[in-house]
Amino acid sequence: MTAHKSKFSVTILGSNSALPANGRNPTSQLLNINNHYYLIDCGEGTQMQLRKYGVKMQRIKAIFISHMHGDHYFGLVGLLNSLHLLGRKMPLEIYAPEALEAIVQLQLDASGGRLQFPIQFHVLNAPDQGSTVIYNDSELQAKVFRLKHRIPCCGFLFSEQIKERTYLPEKGASYNVKIEEIPYLKRGEDVTREDGTTLLSSDFTDDPPKVRTYAYCTDTLPLKRTVEIAQGVECLYHEATFLETEIERSKQTFHSTAKQAAQIARDAKVDQLLIGHFSARYASLDQHLEESRPIFANTELTVEGKEFEIN
Ligand SMILES: [Zn+2]
Numbered sequence: 001m002t003a004h005k006s007k008f009s010v011t012i013l014g015s016n017s018a019l020p021a022n023g024r025n026p027t028s029q030l031l032n033i034n035n036h037y038y039l040i041d042c043g044e045g046t047q048m049q050l051r052k053y054g055v056k057m058q059r060i061k062a063i064f065i066s067h068m069h070g071d072h073y074f075g076l077v078g079l080l081n082s083l084h085l086l087g088r089k090m091p092l093e094i095y096a097p098e099a100l101e102a103i104v105q106l107q108l109d110a111s112g113g114r115l116q117f118p119i120q121f122h123v124l125n126a127p128d129q130g131s132t133v134i135y136n137d138s139e140l141q142a143k144v145f146r147l148k149h150r151i152p153c154c155g156f157l158f159s160e161q162i163k164e165r166t167y168l169p170e171k172g173a174s175y176n177v178k179i180e181e182i183p184y185l186k187r188g189e190d191v192t193r194e195d196g197t198t199l200l201s202s203d204f205t206d207d208p209p210k211v212r213t214y215a216y217c218t219d220t221l222p223l224k225r226t227v228e229i230a231q232g233v234e235c236l237y238h239e240a241t242f243l244e245t246e247i248e249r250s251k252q253t254f255h256s257t258a259k260q261a262a263q264i265a266r267d268a269k270v271d272q273l274l275i276g277h278f279s280a281r282y283a284s285l286d287q288h289l290e291e292s293r294p295i296f297a298n299t300e301l302t303v304e305g306k307e308f309e310i311n
Contacts, residue, residue: 025304165188240278
């Protein structure tokens, strides 16, 4: 297995729940795979955060909205309008609950304006069990699954596309491998030359790096299903709106505590846990870590502006 050379990271744009407070913004994250950008949720002020952290927002190819609570999408129309004003022509894919399309359309229609770029709107339909593929491009595959919140809410599994095998130039040089032969070897195909000799792909290439996966689970009660779906992922984002002292409030509002997020991460045997969607009642987040780390040591807070490399 060769090391990862390609980029796979998540930048935190907003980490609070419900309302901006304690210097924290409502939920949004930017996924970067080889400089292809994807936005996950779009709380109010997301475009300000993209500006603040120097993100080239025209690079965003697709936006994934988990559910219809405002702290996860109130920033969308503002962002769309700015993309338009900045001259975007490239289509934008939006994956969201059905209700969002009419809301966006109403806001655009009321201003009499028209966007210069097409939006391709896709209604999210999570299966009762497991996950289904909703998106594929050259870099990313995204799957959707069901969470349990007051209103329908989706989780997402974001994976790199399966990569080609890694070519070993020193071995190739010793056999005079030609440039045009390399793509076949990288795809795992053997090459037979005109003189009858065969180059085995396995002699000149290494296994591709393991496909990395990021699971995004916001606004949900802790679920067995999440443990199954996020099993073995490199990085799990799980909401931790509350601490255990607020467990009753957490249940009533269909959220999770930092301890419950850690239990999910431990049971799913993930490499790293990011917690977020913090209630405005917590000025400091130290206790979230104190509650999570004894159960799952590799827990990090989703601090805004921080970029987490997934390896
Ligand atoms: Zn919610």
